Amino acid sequence: MKRALASDESVIETLWDVAATRKVARQFAEIAVGALLERGGAVRQPRSATLASHFLRGAARSKNAARLAQQIRRLSLRLAHPRYLAQQVAAPIPMAALIESVVAAMNQSLAVWEMSPIATAIDRQLMARFKRLFGCPRTAEGTLVPGGAFGNLTALLAAREALKSPRRAVAASRIAVIVGAQVHYSIARAAAILGMGGDAVFSVPVDHEFRMDVERVPELFVRARKAGFRRFVLVGSAGSTPTGSFDDIDALRREATRQGAWFHVDAAHGAALAFSRRLRRRVKGIGSADSLAFDPHKMMFMPLSGAGVLVRDGSLLAQPLAERAPYLFAAERRHWPDIGQLTMACSQRFDALKIWLVWQIHGARIWDALVTHTCVVCAAAFRYCAQSRILEPVHQPHSNILCFRLRNQVGKDSDRIHWQIKEELNESGYGYISSTVLDARRVLRLVVMNPRTRVGDVEDVLKRIERIARARQ
Numbered sequence: 001m002k003r004a005l006a007s008d009e010s011v012i013e014t015l016w017d018v019a020a021t022r023k024v025a026r027q028f029a030e031i032a033v034g035a036l037l038e039r040g041g042a043v044r045q046p047r048s049a050t051l052a053s054h055f056l057r058g059a060a061r062s063k064n065a066a067r068l069a070q071q072i073r074r075l076s077l078r079l080a081h082p083r084y085l086a087q088q089v090a091a092p093i094p095m096a097a098l099i100e101s102v103v104a105a106m107n108q109s110l111a112v113w114e115m116s117p118i119a120t121a122i123d124r125q126l127m128a129r130f131k132r133l134f135g136c137p138r139t140a141e142g143t144l145v146p147g148g149a150f151g152n153l154t155a156l157l158a159a160r161e162a163l164k165s166p167r168r169a170v171a172a173s174r175i176a177v178i179v180g181a182q183v184h185y186s187i188a189r190a191a192a193i194l195g196m197g198g199d200a201v202f203s204v205p206v207d208h209e210f211r212m213d214v215e216r217v218p219e220l221f222v223r224a225r226k227a228g229f230r231r232f233v234l235v236g237s238a239g240s241t242p243t244g245s246f247d248d249i250d251a252l253r254r255e256a257t258r259q260g261a262w263f264h265v266d267a268a269h270g271a272a273l274a275f276s277r278r279l280r281r282r283v284k285g286i287g288s289a290d291s292l293a294f295d296p297h298k299m300m301f302m303p304l305s306g307a308g309v310l311v312r313d314g315s316l317l318a319q320p321l322a323e324r325a326p327y328l329f330a331a332e333r334r335h336w337p338d339i340g341q342l343t344m345a346c347s348q349r350f351d352a353l354k355i356w357l358v359w360q361i362h363g364a365r366i367w368d369a370l371v372t373h374t375c376v377v378c379a380a381a382f383r384y385c386a387q388s389r390i391l392e393p394v395h396q397p398h399s400n401i402l403c404f405r406l407r408n409q410v411g412k413d414s415d416r417i418h419w420q421i422k423e424e425l426n427e428s429g430y431g432y433i434s435s436t437v438l439d440a441r442r443v444l445r446l447v448v449m450n451p452r453t454r455v456g457d458v459e460d461v462l463k464r465i466e467r468i469a470r471a472r473q
Contacts, residue, residue: 027066036094042429043081082457083431091450092303096354103350110348111340120336123352135287141314143343144351148268149186151293151309156190158311159262161320163231176229177201178220180212182240210245232261239270242436244401250285265289272299275367296355306351374400374448380455390466400448415442431461
């Protein structure tokens with residue numbers, strides 16, 4: 001037994017060896033810096049699927065952690081590349097990314113104040129800053145969550161409980177959710193998880209700017225009432241996923257008030273426009289929402305993950321989430337709360353630190369510059385397409401997302417051609433874009449998520465797309 005115990009202790013000591021730990025820390029730091037700062041080469045290696053299979057077969061023969069990590073970095077999508085323009089995943093601010101190893105090393109669990117004494121304080125200060133930024137009242141309450149989908153789910157949970165009659169519980173399936181046609185799929189998923197029923201989501205058509213058509217909203221309430229629904233959640237988008245369009249928040253707030261509906265704003269993508277002096281009008285009135293979801297890991301350029309949810313009346317968030325767990329939560333009120341009573345998570349990572357640290361060092365003005373710049377670059381892409389003989393914009397961008405297509409390309413082959421152009425560009429490694437379907441037609445889509453992307457970078461990608469299109473004629 002003693003021999004076995006000594007053997008186990010020897011194995012354990014190898015994991016905590018001081019010299020080895022310091023060495024691998026330096027190696028990993030250099031790999032991380034390389035990923036954060038690299039600008040050249042391919043956005044994605046050609047034949048990535050094949051290379052991944054080769055790597056997995058060869059990895060079994062290697063015991064060098066740094067070498068494996070370096071190989072993985074080389075095979076990964078390079079979000080720091082200025083011609084990465086595909087999805088709403090950011091090239092992260094270096095300071096925010098590099099602090100992540102410290103967060104992991106401290107491993108604070110914010111569900112309970114006793115497990116995170118300073119982390120809880122920082123988390124609470126950060127949420128107070130967000131409340132002021134969005135214009136929420138002091139009574140608002142919220143937490144960070146793993147992503148916007150969790151934020152929407154949490155908000156709809158609070159809405160469902162708040163909409164129940166105080167005298168007689170209203171069945172969850174009798175609560176309708178009124179959304180815009182471009183709403184994120186996580187809203188319908190949240191409604192399903194919360195038992196609201198598959199027929200509970202009613203979709204409002206969009207206008208010419210791909211915003212929820214405010215004039216059509218009342219007829220969807222009428223339709224929901226005819227279907228037997230008596231309680232309502234109206235969901236607006238502040239930066240929709242397909243086109244980055246912003247609904248008219250003030251108009252939707254007024255309609256929600258008229259209808260007696262809970263008003264939620266999914267601002268996962270676009271909430272950070274509140275930092276921009278030039279663009280914050282897009283989120284005017286967001287603080288009047290009953291709840292909102294927002295993602296710093298999008299246009300605040302934080303590494304995954306870091307999202308949040310705020311509920312205007314904080315008690316409506318706390319009520320459905322408060323639990324008795326004497327092995328965790330305090331029996332009496334403390335100066336700092338147990339955040340586990342405000343979130344569905346039982347293990348709450350210290351994700352606040354990366355956001356708080358950048359805010360503390362650089363101030364809110366840093367996001368004014370980053371957000372405004374990426375939107376200005378996207379506007380330049382719009383102007384290029386508008387003047388192109390081959391490409392045309394589908395919409396004028398509200399933020400940093402632009403959808404565009406080939407001019408005069410219609411018919412049954414159009415969808416296939418647009419998809420193949422996207423695939424050819426991405427496989428080349430020169431640039432990287434995405435695609436979506438608007439008005440039943442496949443279109444190309446770019447998202448400027450790297451603050452170091454310049455107008456010339458986007459124009460170079462569009463020129464390459466034009467060459468690919470000409471070669472197919």
